[in-house]
Amino acid sequence: MSLVVIGTVAFDALETPFGKTDKIIGGAATYATLSASYSVKPVKMVAVVGDDFPQSDILLLEEHGVDTQGLQIKQGEKSFFWSGKYSNDLNLRETLQTELNVLADFDPVLPDSYQDCKYLMLGNLTPQIQRLVIQRLVNRPKLIVMDTMNFWMDVAMEELLTTIEMVDVLSINDEEARQLSGEYSLVKAAKKIMALGPKYLIIKKGEHGALLFCKNKIFFAPALPLEEVFDPTGAGDTFAGGFIGYLAASDDISFDNMKRAVIHASAMASFCVEKFGTERLLNLTKEEIEAREAMFSELVKVVPATTAATV
Amino acid sequence: MSLVVIGTVAFDALETPFGKTDKIIGGAATYATLSASYSVKPVKMVAVVGDDFPQSDILLLEEHGVDTQGLQIKQGEKSFFWSGKYSNDLNLRETLQTELNVLADFDPVLPDSYQDCKYLMLGNLTPQIQRLVIQRLVNRPKLIVMDTMNFWMDVAMEELLTTIEMVDVLSINDEEARQLSGEYSLVKAAKKIMALGPKYLIIKKGEHGALLFCKNKIFFAPALPLEEVFDPTGAGDTFAGGFIGYLAASDDISFDNMKRAVIHASAMASFCVEKFGTERLLNLTKEEIEAREAMFSELVKVVPATTAATV
Numbered sequence: 134m135s136l137v138v139i140g141t142v143a144f145d146a147l148e149t150p151f152g153k154t155d156k157i158i159g160g161a162a163t164y165a166t167l168s169a170s171y172s173v174k175p176v177k178m179v180a181v182v183g184d185d186f187p188q189s190d191i192l193l194l195e196e197h198g199v200d201t202q203g204l205q206i207k208q209g210e211k212s213f214f215w216s217g218k219y220s221n222d223l224n225l226r227e228t229l230q231t232e233l234n235v236l237a238d239f240d241p242v243l244p245d246s247y248q249d250c251k252y253l254m255l256g257n258l259t260p261q262i263q264r265l266v267i268q269r270l271v272n273r274p275k276l277i278v279m280d281t282m283n284f285w286m287d288v289a290m291e292e293l294l295t296t297i298e299m300v301d302v303l304s305i306n307d308e309e310a311r312q313l314s315g316e317y318s319l320v321k322a323a324k325k326i327m328a329l330g331p332k333y334l335i336i337k338k339g340e341h342g343a344l345l346f347c348k349n350k351i352f353f354a355p356a357l358p359l360e361e362v363f364d365p366t367g368a369g370d371t372f373a374g375g376f377i378g379y380l381a382a383s384d385d386i387s388f389d390n391m392k393r394a395v396i397h398a399s400a401m402a403s404f405c406v407e408k409f410g411t412e413r414l415l416n417l418t419k420e421e422i423e424a425r426e427a428m429f430s431e432l433v434k435v436v437p438a439t440t441a442a443t444v
Numbered sequence: 445m446s447l448v449v450i451g452t453v454a455f456d457a458l459e460t461p462f463g464k465t466d467k468i469i470g471g472a473a474t475y476a477t478l479s480a481s482y483s484v485k486p487v488k489m490v491a492v493v494g495d496d497f498p499q500s501d502i503l504l505l506e507e508h509g510v511d512t513q514g515l516q517i518k519q520g521e522k523s524f525f526w527s528g529k530y531s532n533d534l535n536l537r538e539t540l541q542t543e544l545n546v547l548a549d550f551d552p553v554l555p556d557s558y559q560d561c562k563y564l565m566l567g568n569l570t571p572q573i574q575r576l577v578i579q580r581l582v583n584r585p586k587l588i589v590m591d592t593m594n595f596w597m598d599v600a601m602e603e604l605l606t607t608i609e610m611v612d613v614l615s616i617n618d619e620e621a622r623q624l625s626g627e628y629s630l631v632k633a634a635k636k637i638m639a640l641g642p643k644y645l646i647i648k649k650g651e652h653g654a655l656l657f658c659k660n661k662i663f664f665a666p667a668l669p670l671e672e673v674f675d676p677t678g679a680g681d682t683f684a685g686g687f688i689g690y691l692a693a694s695d696d697i698s699f700d701n702m703k704r705a706v707i708h709a710s711a712m713a714s715f716c717v718e719k720f721g722t723e724r725l726l727n728l729t730k731e732e733i734e735a736r737e738a739m740f741s742e743l744v745k746v747v748p749a750t751t752a753a754t755v
Contacts, residue, residue, distance in 0.1 A: 221628075317532070318669075318671055318672065319669055320669045321671055341649070341652040342666070344669060351743060352743065352746075353666045355744070358629075358630055358631045358662055360631045389747050390749070392747075393749050396746060430746065432662060432664045433664055433666070436700050436703075437704075438694065438704050
């Protein structure tokens, strides 16, 4: 089923306790499309880069089944650049540098071949641009998933709320859910956020797993306890891409299938953090992914008792 | 199967964002025995209080099936007193006052009727006293579960390590696991801690659930997403009491049964935090507990897909 993903394609320079990188390929749309490509091909990308972006990286995306017709290359301009440094426990991230460059006046162009979009992933970007993409599709997609972050809550709350109202699934982390709702309890936060429009809410809790809400139903997917987390960059985008990829491939948006999509998404994110940048996402096998998904099931599996142990 | 629980019986004065209490009954042994009493009766308590401790509270424990023969009442002395204040999000706790009183020279006495102990719960206390109880039992129990806290890591690490070496299951929280092992990754921390002696390790993560480790096996129990957490005091002790109570009642210490015990323990802890102090633990029904346990299963339940969604 036709999947369109919009977001940033960027250069990242990362510093973690385990090492640092020069400029490597990054951005929400890069992680999300690569992740989704393991479920469905092609993944139609909408993004913008400058003429400094290597043709080899674009080819790499295409080799993974990413349709780059919607990737604009701006001559004479530079690609979006972000550099960041992680704390020793990887739980805190400091932005060292942000250069918007081509992103400053990004006007998303949707090729005609993208108009069959049934599944739309709005990766992290200004809420105005996310909304533009919805408006430029002639038919509303069957499912719109939106990822965003605290930055937009700080600088563009009104715009953000307008876009949130138009989507089916919102995907944010726990701190963002608390900021958006003003509620500390995630159950209360979820109720308030779903009242803003989205029928479904995913709250990502990083090393503590993810929650999926729909009306009064709650599903919890654990995170795999990992021996080493190497680089958390892109984990949230990989999760989102894995989630919508799974739904698009199965073309089933029931709550039961969304649960499976969350497990698949968690598995994809658990691979992402094992190496720097997109490296681990470039050559996964179907067998590796299925084995990882099985680990998630195993982690919470309980065989019911044959006798009651309550007196 | 005979269950002995040692720990503090105390007065607590609590302040949470939702209100404050005068001196109410608290202490690790109080929460743990009440919690265990829903699985097995009697629960044989070893603890000490002063003559200021109300007879009515001792009767209340006895009514719940707690055997108080091992509860010393020191004439002319005062009970252990602790007062604390929680932050607005309940995640931080400040100790306002600690009066050791009778605890300063606590010499645990085990009545002869406790010598049949098969399951021993060492609730949070000085590691020297925890060890004394093991030494005073003629036969080593089938299973010894130990709960402790960061305080003993700060002031009595050597003593703590000596006691830890003697137990089967250690139950601590995530920060304590990191402090004890010097490892941030909980998987690495667990390996180091199990190398200290315990065959099993439980890492309690509060609102993020609990992990059970044994050799290379890991089980994860989520925490129930709660709309209101009223007072977290005693949740860890309630968890530990529920855990060993479940195992004692079923007399089965297989890893599979320990998983069920962790779910039961999580359910008991989720009740504990709903009201101030021990209030919610005083009148639970078998039906309420089973319904809560079922909610934990429901939370992580995934129906397998009939077709693969990975290409």
